[in-house]
Amino acid sequence: MSRRALTLLLAGLLVLALGVVGAFRPVPYVVLSPGPTENTIGDVEKKPVISIKGRETYPTSGSLSLVTVAYQGGPAAQIDLLTALRGWIDPTVAVVPEETIFAPNSDPGQVEEENAVEMTNSQDSATAAALTELKIPYEMVVTIVSTEKGKPAEGKLRKDDQITAVDGKPAKDVDVVADMVKAHKPGEDVVFTIARGKDKLDVTVRTVADPEGQSLVGVRMQAMYKFPFDVDINVGDVGGPSAGLMFSLGILDKLTPGELTGGKQIAGTGTIDPKGEVGPIGGIPQKMVGARDAGATVFLTPPDNCAEAMKSVPDGLRLVKADTLHDAVLALDALRNGQGNVPACAAG
Structure with a gap:
């Protein structure tokens, strides 16, 4: 073999070796794909997703399915370049920069805790929204789950403190408390009125700026409710707030005579607050694919997600x-009764 041919062969082998090594190097991306669906009026692992005790319930039919997004990657387990490349050529998945899903320098344990808190909040908000729709009264109080290490609230506010007011104004829900803190400039004081056991205290905490320049004190909060009967929701390892709407519909269907779906396979997504307002979520293309694969023919969509959903809606959904x-509820009533006045998504 000539020296030139040998040089070319060695160079080719070196490029190939570098390519193989590079293909398995971690990259800061996350692959999003359709996750499992769960029928909120059905069972998971032989247990009802929604169990209600202390109140009369009624038979249901069809499905009211929550949808999820599975992901690969993240701070705890970065994907390699080859996995990212496979994702880029698969039309049913998305490959997005890691920072669009996880906050910079986020701790995996903290992410799991936040997802668990969001899921618990979502379930409680869903129950509250269903009871609000049915005009059944309940009580709510904003409770501190934890304080962040090194933030101003550490050592001043405690786990299980109940926030009753901020700067003298009622703490109506978690979002209201967060907004009242953000209304301050970084470096200003916020006065929290709290119930700690049998004591009522005013605690002053100075705000600091988050990476976006908004004020925070470093607390994780959760709305704690006192409902007139027990509602238990069992979804296994699913986290985050995006199943709120479907939880509410499942609770409503069980608490009211008649069958909300009319036997149809309904899926959907969206956060929900105690007043019943539906909010946007992420991963809508992957969630629609998961819904259609599970047999759904109707997909309930938050209004702020409609434009994105219209661009990639699967056939038959x-x-x-x-x-x-x-x-x-009105839309499902119209679908069940064969009426035409059903609000549809429109392309933005």
């Missing part, structure tokens, strides 16, 4: 816009 829980 009808998008129904759900601004509120009440609107979603």
Whole structure:
């Protein structure tokens, strides 16, 4: 073999070796793919997803399915370049920069804790929204789950403190408390009125700026409710807040005579607050694929996700816009009765 041929061969082998090594190097991306669906009026692992005790319930039919997004990657287990490349050529998945899913320098344990808190909040908000729709009264109090190490609230506010007011104004829910803190400039004081056991205290905490320049004190909060009967939701390892709308519909279906779905396979997504307002979520293309693969023909969609959903809706899946829980109930009533006045998503 000539020296030139040998040089070319060695160079080719070196390029190949570098390519193989590079293909398995970790990259800061996350692959999003369709995750499992769960019928909120059905069972998971032989247990009802929604169990209600202390109140009369009624038979249901069809499905009201929550949808999820599975992901590969993240701070704890970065994917390699080859996995990212496979994702880029698969139309049913998305490959996104890691920072769009996880906060910079986020701790995996903290992410799991936040997802668990968001899921618990979502379930409670869903129950509250269903009871609000049915005009059944309940009580709510904002409770501190934990304080962040090194932040101003550490050592001043405690786990299980109940926030009753901020700067003298009632703490109506978690979002209201967060907004009242953000209304301050970084470096200003916030006065929390709290119930700690049998004591009522005013605690002053100075705000600091988050990476976006908004004020925070470093607390994780959760709305704690006192409902007139027990509602237990069992979804296994699913985390995050995006199943709120479907939880509410499942609770409503069980608490009211008649069958909300009319036997249809309904899926959907969206956060929900105690008033029944539906909020946007992420991963809508992957969630629609998962819904259609599970047999759904109707997909309840938050209004702020409609434009994105219209760009990639799978064949055979009808998008129904759900601004509120009440609107979603009216839409399902219309579908069940064969009426045409069902709010649809429109391309943005």
